[in-house]
Amino acid sequence: MHHESGVTRDRNYGEVEWNGRKFFLIDTGGYVPDTNEGFNKYIREQIALAVEESDKVIFLVDCVSGMHPVDTEIMNILRKNSLGKEIILAVNKVDNEKREQDASDFYSLGAGDAFMISALSGRNAADLLDHITRDMETTETEEEEYDKRPKFAIIGKPNAGKSSIINAIIQQERHIVSDIPGTTRDSIDSVIKYHKQEIVLVDTAGITRKSKIKKLESIDFFSTIRAYKSLQRCDVAIIVVDVTNIFDNIKNTPDLELAPVKLDNQDIRILEDAAKYKKGVLVVINKWDLIEKDSKTALLIEKKITQHLSNFSFIKMIFISALTKQRIHRVVEEAMNIYNNRFTRIKTSELNDVLIPEFRKSPPPTARGKEVKINYLTQLENAPPAFIVFCNEPALLGESYKRFIERKFRQNFPYDGVPLTFIYKKKN
Numbered sequence: 001m002h003h004e005s006g007v008t009r010d011r012n013y014g015e016v017e018w019n020g021r022k023f024f025l026i027d028t029g030g031y032v033p034d035t036n037e038g039f040n041k042y043i044r045e046q047i048a049l050a051v052e053e054s055d056k057v058i059f060l061v062d063c064v065s066g067m068h069p070v071d072t073e074i075m076n077i078l079r080k081n082s083l084g085k086e087i088i089l090a091v092n093k094v095d096n097e098k099r100e101q102d103a104s105d106f107y108s109l110g111a112g113d114a115f116m117i118s119a120l121s122g123r124n125a126a127d128l129l130d131h132i133t134r135d136m137e138t139t140e141t142e143e144e145e146y147d148k149r150p151k152f153a154i155i156g157k158p159n160a161g162k163s164s165i166i167n168a169i170i171q172q173e174r175h176i177v178s179d180i181p182g183t184t185r186d187s188i189d190s191v192i193k194y195h196k197q198e199i200v201l202v203d204t205a206g207i208t209r210k211s212k213i214k215k216l217e218s219i220d221f222f223s224t225i226r227a228y229k230s231l232q233r234c235d236v237a238i239i240v241v242d243v244t245n246i247f248d249n250i251k252n253t254p255d256l257e258l259a260p261v262k263l264d265n266q267d268i269r270i271l272e273d274a275a276k277y278k279k280g281v282l283v284v285i286n287k288w289d290l291i292e293k294d295s296k297t298a299l300l301i302e303k304k305i306t307q308h309l310s311n312f313s314f315i316k317m318i319f320i321s322a323l324t325k326q327r328i329h330r331v332v333e334e335a336m337n338i339y340n341n342r343f344t345r346i347k348t349s350e351l352n353d354v355l356i357p358e359f360r361k362s363p364p365p366t367a368r369g370k371e372v373k374i375n376y377l378t379q380l381e382n383a384p385p386a387f388i389v390f391c392n393e394p395a396l397l398g399e400s401y402k403r404f405i406e407r408k409f410r411q412n413f414p415y416d417g418v419p420l421t422f423i424y425k426k427k428n
Helices: 040-053 069-081 097-109 125-132 142-146 162-173 216-233 243-249 265-276 297-308 329-342 348-361 399-412
Strands: 012-018 021-027 056-062 086-092 151-156 176-181 188-194 197-203 236-242 280-286 316-319 374-381 386-391 421-426
Touching (some): 021 216, 040 069, 056 069, 056 125, 069 086, 086 097, 151 329, 162 188, 162 197, 162 236, 162 280, 162 329, 236 329, 280 297, 280 329, 297 316, 316 329, 348 399, 399 421
Parallel strands (some): 151 197
Antiparallel strands (some): 012 021, 188 197
């Protein structure tokens, strides 16, 4: 948030939960009609995309600035382009009853009841959220409770080869059970059989009206929103990366050993979201047939990307070509392994028999003059896996030793591709 106008240029987005109902909120840049100066043209394109993608539109106006002719113009544009979607008028900076009276002019916009709110103090924000969510289903839908099949979301930037991978998988399996509607608009999921196991391929629906989008960043951002939605529904996120983009970024460093090999920010953000929601992660490096390589190239790239993503050392990575079908069978195979890893449950006795000797061999460092000792471990839940680590002084357990604990878990138990949660509790 910033007091200077024009700071929000891209569409920021996030998930909101209110009274058991979840929805995505997209924050657009400020709308400036009839000007192509600076970023205004691109801001308008992004707003048009956001309105097209949305189910409801919140038109936010400023009580302190007062009614402006631009507000009327924007309302007319929204009516013309919202395709019958509800337009909710929210008047911001209404911090008291006096300002509420001043805001009455906005009723002339003809948007029905206006919500007099203050984003700063939260005044009347609950009423606005109640209205937004009044016709939404609660988080636990009947479909989520019933459908226990593995769900794999194939996610990637435009032109990464996502559709080619989906088509190659379906053609290889040759056992399409059905097409089912997804929860994102225009999305159709595919159900295939893999060793007699039904698997749902969660489709990140294509971008509509591509011909009207003139800025690449708008396409990328829209794709990220789709990926964000698909993450909510999947068990394993299959993140598709175009290897030619990686090599384009390092073409001025001919020695691959010295090249700064890494994923781009959008792929990393999807990876961060997948980890935050405790989904399994498989990174698929696609278009491997287009790269000049030797027997060591894949290992070197994997090593460098893993170093770059040191906070996500759990990820699995494979190199394929959807075009030539090279290693295409491994996409579902590895995703299924990761799915099974998420459901792995380790007996308490086995956890302690294996790990406690490791922690005694390399105990936590003394902190504040106190000896820190790990006493006991147990698994709290699976899918996603979570563990409780009991020790005498959990507050004194350093971050470096917590990373050591996770390394020992991963060295001894099958959690490749799966983020783990550790809860530290006191027990003498």
